Amino acid sequence: xxxxxxxxxxxxxxxxxxxxxxxxxxxxxxxxxxxxxxxxxxxxxxxxxxxxxxxxxxxxxxxxxxxxxxxxxxxxxxxxxxxxxxxxxxxxxxxxxxxxxxxxxxxxxxxxxxxxxxxxxxxxxxxxxxxxxxxxxxxxxxxxxxxxxxxxxxxxxxxxxxxxxxxxxxxxxxxxxxxxxxxxxxxxxxxxxxxxxxxxxxxxxxxxxxxxxxxxxxxxxxxxxxxxxxxxxxxxxxxxxxxxxxxxxxxxxxxxxxxxxxxxxxxxxxxxxxxxxxxxxxxxxxxxxxxxxxxxxxxxxxxxxxxxxxxxxxxxxxxxxxxxxxxxxxxxxxxxxxxxxxxxxxxxxxxxxxxxxxxxx
Amino acid sequence: xxxxxxxxxxxxxxxxxxxxxxxxxxxxxxxxxxxxxxxxxxxxxxxxxxxxxxxxxxxxxxxxxxxx
Numbered sequence: 001x002x003x004x005x006x007x008x009x010x011x012x013x014x015x016x017x018x019x020x021x022x023x024x025x026x027x028x029x030x031x032x033x034x035x036x037x038x039x040x041x042x043x044x045x046x047x048x049x050x051x052x053x054x055x056x057x058x059x060x061x062x063x064x065x066x067x068x069x070x071x072x073x074x075x076x077x078x079x080x081x082x083x084x085x086x087x088x089x090x091x092x093x094x095x096x097x098x099x100x101x102x103x104x105x106x107x108x109x110x111x112x113x114x115x116x117x118x119x120x121x122x123x124x125x126x127x128x129x130x131x132x133x134x135x136x137x138x139x140x141x142x143x144x145x146x147x148x149x150x151x152x153x154x155x156x157x158x159x160x161x162x163x164x165x166x167x168x169x170x171x172x173x174x175x176x177x178x179x180x181x182x183x184x185x186x187x188x189x190x191x192x193x194x195x196x197x198x199x200x201x202x203x204x205x206x207x208x209x210x211x212x213x214x215x216x217x218x219x220x221x222x223x224x225x226x227x228x229x230x231x232x233x234x235x236x237x238x239x240x241x242x243x244x245x246x247x248x249x250x251x252x253x254x255x256x257x258x259x260x261x262x263x264x265x266x267x268x269x270x271x272x273x274x275x276x277x278x279x280x281x282x283x284x285x286x287x288x289x290x291x292x293x294x295x296x297x298x299x300x301x302x303x304x305x306x307x308x309x310x311x312x313x314x315x316x317x318x319x320x321x322x323x324x325x326x327x328x329x330x331x332x333x334x335x336x337x338x339x340x341x342x343x344x345x346x347x348x349x350x351x352x353x354x355x356x357x358x359x360x361x
Numbered sequence: 362x363x364x365x366x367x368x369x370x371x372x373x374x375x376x377x378x379x380x381x382x383x384x385x386x387x388x389x390x391x392x393x394x395x396x397x398x399x400x401x402x403x404x405x406x407x408x409x410x411x412x413x414x415x416x417x418x419x420x421x422x423x424x425x426x427x428x429x
Contacts, residue, residue: 078397080421085371140377148369151421212398217373224373225380225406289371305371 006229012207013233017240019200020113023061024256025248026192030265031117033241034061034204035110036292037101038266040310041317041326042188043167046179049314050321054186056179058171060194062296063164064201069209069300070161071202078209081157083304086146089350090305093284094312095319096343097292100280102317102326103340104128105267107292108215108281112234114267116241118259121267121274128275132282133219136351140224140286144355149305157302160310164300168198187266205297214294216285266329273332273340280343287351363387367403368395368422375399376406383410383427390427400425 020033032038038055045056073079101107104125106114111129115122136144170178171194181188191197207213211233218231245256261269268274285291288309290298295313298306320326325336365382367375375394382390390412394400400423404414412427 080396082369085369140373145370145374149371150369212372212401220373225376225409227405227409229405289373 006232009211009213009229009233010236012211012213013236014240016204016207016213017116017237018244019203020237021116021241021244021248021256023192023197023200025252025254026196027190028192028197029187029190030256031114031119032106032110032187032266033113035106035113036062036065036296037098037107037313037317038105038110038187040098040292040313041102041320044314044317045181045188045321046171048177048179049318052321052326053179053188054181055188055321056181057188057191058167058178059191060168060171060197061201061204063168063171064198064203065205065208065293065296066160066164066300068202068205069297070164070205072206072209073301076210079154079157079302081152081154081302081304082149083152083156083308084150085148085305086354087305087308089146089354090288090309091312091315092346093287093350094295094309095316096346097281097284097288097309098313098316099320099325099336099339099343100277100284101292102320103277103332103336104274104281105327108278108285109237109291109293111278112215112238113241114264116238117245117265118257119264119267120259120261121264121269121271124271124274125278128278129216129282130219131275132279132284133216133286134223135279135283136216136286137220137223139351139355140220142355144287144351146287146289146305146354149303152302152304154302156304159304160299160307205300208293208297209301212294213297215291216282217290217294220286268327268329268331270327270331273327273337276340276344277327277332280340280347283344283347283351287347287354362389362391365390365392367399368393370394370399371396372398372402376402379403379406383407383412388429392425392427393422394425395422399423
């Protein structure tokens with residue numbers, strides 16, 4: 001199982017990396033074929049949860065990932081509605097993770113994609129991400145746990161897929177109360193055709209569900225168990241992205257690879273805050289048991305705890321733009337810096353309480 | 362036979378509990394999990410640790426019998 005398992009995840013990672021680069025060719029923002037954080041943020045904007053006109057669009061990739069995971073989990077008998085493992089704590093961690101993501105301007109998935117596009121600022125992000133994961137692993141080794149989940153009714157597990165269908169209807173019907181970034185109005189206006197994005201998301205959702213792909217789990221498993229399976233998927237995505245971006249740059253008139261720190265798309269060059277933002281994301285992802293992509297996939301499988309984390313990401317994104325916490329290409333904001341420091345403290349408290357406080361599991 | 366009850370726990374916790382139990386050095390263990398990811402991960406870890414793993418399933422719960 002282990003050898004074929006590793007082979008499967010490398011193939012999946014390569015396919016996902018190629019899809020991510022192609023989505024940019026088809027219209028997504030540069031170095032943003034996929035970004036779970038940015039896409040949830042855009043969706044929050046489209047629903048009117050925040051009022052930042054440049055980033056408002058119901059991203060079909062998010063819908064596709066949840067529905068792809070849901071469909072394959074059903075087909076493979078792995079759809080398993082469950083929950084009850086510290087749902088509000090998971091909401092709070094998800095909220096913090098989004099603040100970290102929008103400090104850096106990307107989730108761990110986009111961090112790899114950015115590096116594959118030559119954005120060296122991602123290296124600082126990776127450094128912070130690694131430190132955050134190591135912090136989380138420290139608590140795991142000391143006994144950190146959000147306690148057990150319990151089986152729930154099928155209807156409960158079906159809510160996230162149902163909400164995804166509603167979002168798809170809203171996207172296609174485009175009623176007046178849904179906000180979309182105006183053409184040339186910002187990253188929200190840049191997107192591939194709905195069908196392309198939806199299918200791409202579904203493929204990624206299916207592959208990620210089957211392989212258990214997780215950006216944070218990779219390094220965690222290497223450190224904890226000397227298990228290189230998940231991290232090989234992480235590396236495969238980077239390799240595929242890099243090669244595809246070089247090919248696209250050579251074969252088209254566009255620039256898909258630009259090596260350096262400055263002049264990168266939807267990124268800033270403040271190394272310290274890139275590092276600290278992704279520190280929050282790495283730490284939070286370990287406390288949640290998976291990165292934002294993994295949370296989406298699990299929510300499609302019927303895991304309502306992960307659905308709570310996704311809702312935390314959604315509300316966190318709204319707060320980021322309502323309170324000026326999100327960075328821009330100009331750099332981080334003062335409010336964002338304060339929020340990241342607060343998030344580090346909150347995560348440390350959550351980790352400590354759920355590691356050292358003695359209570360029944 | 363030592364028993365690890367990891368039902369309701371998400372990865373990596375079942376593997377961490379199994380690893381902790383395996384430090385005891387017994388020849389046989391029984392690990393209970395209730396999701397496929399944990400079943401796969403505990404199996405992979407135990408096999409790397411030199412155990413053979415036999416899996417039985419009942420009502421969505423898996424019993425992993427580890428033997429050295």
